[in-house]
Amino acid sequence: MNTLQWILLGILAYTAAAMWLRNRGYLPDAVRVSGPLTTIHTKRGRALLDRLAGPKRLWRAVANVGVGAALVIMAGMFVLLVANAVSIVANPPAPTGINTPQNVLIIPGVNEFLPLTVAAEIVVGLLVALVVHEGAHGLLCRVEGIEIDSMGVALLTLIPIGAFVEPDEESTKEVDRGGRTRMFAAGVTANFVVVALAFALLFGPVAGAISVAPGAAVGGTYPGSPAADAGIGAGDRIVALEGEPVANASDLSERLETTDAETVAVELSDGTTTEVERELLVTSVAETSPFAAPSNGSGGGAGDGASAAGVSVNDTVVAVDGTAVRTEGGLREAIAAADDPVVTLETADGETVTAPAGALVAVAEEGPFQAAGAPAGDHLVVTSVDGERVVDNDDLTAALDAREPGEEVTVQAYRTAGDGEGGYEWTNYAVELGTHEEDGGAFLGIFATPGVSGVSVDSLGMTGYPADYYLSLLSGEAGGGLLGTLLLVTVLPFLAVVDPSIQYNFAGFVGSNSAFYEVTGPLSALGDGGVFLAANLLFWTGWINLQLAIFNCVPAFPLDGGRILRTATEAVVSRLPVEARPALTRSITVSVGLTMLVALLVMLFGPQVLS
Structure with a gap:
């Protein structure tokens, strides 16, 4: 039986016993039973x-x-x-x-x-x-x-x-x-x-006395990943890479992207140093990615007609067009150096999949890209802007940031050919960039997906814990005002369900996540344990x-x-x-009460x- 059935069985057993005791007069007057x-x-x-x-x-x-x-x-x-x-x-x-x-x-x-x-x-x-x-x-x-x-x-x-x-x-x-x-x-x-x-x-005062400890907080590692094989796990903090201090998770990611070394020395907060053999582990695949395996779904747009093979989460990418790759930088270089934006990825199990590599985007219903002829709602892979190669969403963002609103650019994008054989066709769109309402920057009119054509990889294979985000909520610095902060704090214990982009819930400063924080200021006299207990x-x-x-x-x-x-x-x-x-x-x-009862049920x- 499942948990719910055991709970219901226990409630029925208790009810039968309690009603029997009540009917026999064994319960004191102060105790009353109703079911x-x-x-x-x-x-x-x-x-x-x-x-x-x-x-x-x-x-x-x-x-x-x-x-x-x-x-x-x-x-x-x-x-x-x-x-x-x-x-x-x-x-x-x-x-x-x-x-x-x-x-x-x-x-x-x-x-x-x-x-x-x-x-x-x-x-x-x-x-x-x-x-x-x-x-x-x-x-x-x-x-x-x-x-x-x-x-x-x-x-x-x-x-x-x-x-x-x-x-x-x-x-x-x-x-x-x-x-x-x-x-x-x-x-x-x-x-x-x-x-x-x-x-x-x-x-x-309590959250104000807590700060995020330096380093990249490890929320967990993927099974069989380089980090897991090196003994890195939940609760660890990576404080140095190749002997150089690591400030936070973003700093670690940037360093890994610019480091071509296939073996890196990782130092943890407990003082241990371990050698990690890097491999490109797939950490997420968008459903609409043209590289997605059938189990991930295609969802339409650029993903329609993708070949039967494909990449899935926990796969390891080992080559691009036959060129071996083991690092994020190596993957980018191999894709950028390819003669054709349509490349072939090979995984460790020998599977190959061929598709355009670039920034996977969904075309907004109204915007400059749609006005230039891109089908609204379609998922396209943008591979260049004015001839400048776009390998992933970061490249596309950088290309747009370098341009002004009103400027006309040529955007090359791929979509399925519709021939049912996994073919792709490309189109050049002459787009007059709009103005972004929030920052006044150049606006294309798209919803972009991280990674290369919606495929994200990590050469360590770890997931970061959002320690700074949770602390900013508990100190009232995030959430968009008092009401927004209260709403977010209300869902913190199950935030990962409400917002799947956040991989971890927050139940307080307990367990492995307490290693990601430290106490400073006058309250440090209570010790980390005392302040964390007060916060909890x-x-x-x-x-x-x-x-x-x-x-x-x-x-x-x-x-x-x-x-x-x-x-x-x-x-x-x-x-x-x-x-x-x-x-x-x-x-x-x-009537109102019955309506509420039915709604709750x-x-x-x-x-x-x-x-």
Whole structure:
């Protein structure tokens, strides 16, 4: 059985046992069971809430702000959930890590994006979120004069999923509608306050004390690659190449491209030096690349009609037109020296594929290239600009940067001949360059793919970890403003799924990635471990509080959003010239709640059932 089936089996077993104990009267009065849900009740803590409720005007003012924010988020959640559910039904996506049911649970080890290495930090963040959320409900109960019957925690089987404050029903009915709404919105408001405090500390002094360690951070290596054969692996940092310091991953790539040595000395951060025998490992192949193997798909354009052979990820390119190559520079030189832009690549397993080598581009729907006659939407291979050889996307970018908007250039591009035999034909396009809106530079009107005709190679065979990018997010320097930063921070644990160009998720400064950072400044007295622990606690506390606050704004009972929806609907219906106001209120809230339930179920199980 798969993981989800084991989880469901465990829930059913727990439910059967708990219901049997309840029906036999073996459970204490403080423990109540309803299916797989268990609640534990207590009356302790009410005196503390009475003392904290003293400044009533202050708490009401804060809660009123929370009510406004909750109403806006509720409306947004309704639209978002319904739109996503409709999209899934209309065009079911393939199941991914994000939309599998077990990954909805905030349980390290069960949720594949929440590793056990940060289980303690996640538990602390969850406890803070639950205590603050329900504590705020209790506080506003006392501010509004509502009696509290009990407080406690809610469990899904044995897993804490929430806390609660149980107000007295009679005293709740005696409070005006505004007081009840403030009480319902208090938990969400408190969670957002915690988010603001946690991220302010994280983005400020804590992340400010962390810097990226020098060198190229190794996120991983390809199996059988030169780096893997040399013993280089995840968590290593390459700090020198041929005895010269390496600043970062970009510096390493540039040095490898300009170094023709087939064997290079690589020094790691632990002081060890290893000799690496370079080979051109294929690290990515665009689906529309004319060199792509059939398993990669052709996708149309320049890839249509490609020969049956082709290159795939993890292949090793060994020759161009019979000339042996082992380095990035050697590959470029061999392609540039070829008499014809159409070249033959040979791989280590003896396969060969012939296709045009240049910059693989997609023609924009509107732009100078399309206006010059290039078919909009087609994938072409640009091999020269004004007779200047273009080997890859970098060459094309350099050629355009050297020209001015309005200048007319001749662009040579290849596409399939359409003869079904893998042939290619070329066309010269006279293009008047446009002006790029962002920087004012020359604009061709294309979407370019990295590599040689969409094939990227690496003579070490390692993947870099984006340590500087993650630190820039956690310090608030990236993300396009506060809202953009919060959105990116929200998806950091599964960023590689949201943005496949980022190969690694971020679960905090833990495991091998902690070797990519170092602590500086006054906080260095706490040591790397102390500062990293503080950063992890702040990150997960803010992240979990944000998730809990947003989820509770879903307008469905028994969530806070559903309760706020009811009081807001009562306020509107009370002003309508109708007699059956309670029935109308009930119809609206039940309809919205059922819509939300169906939408959530479709989002959770739709990709598995419908795809």
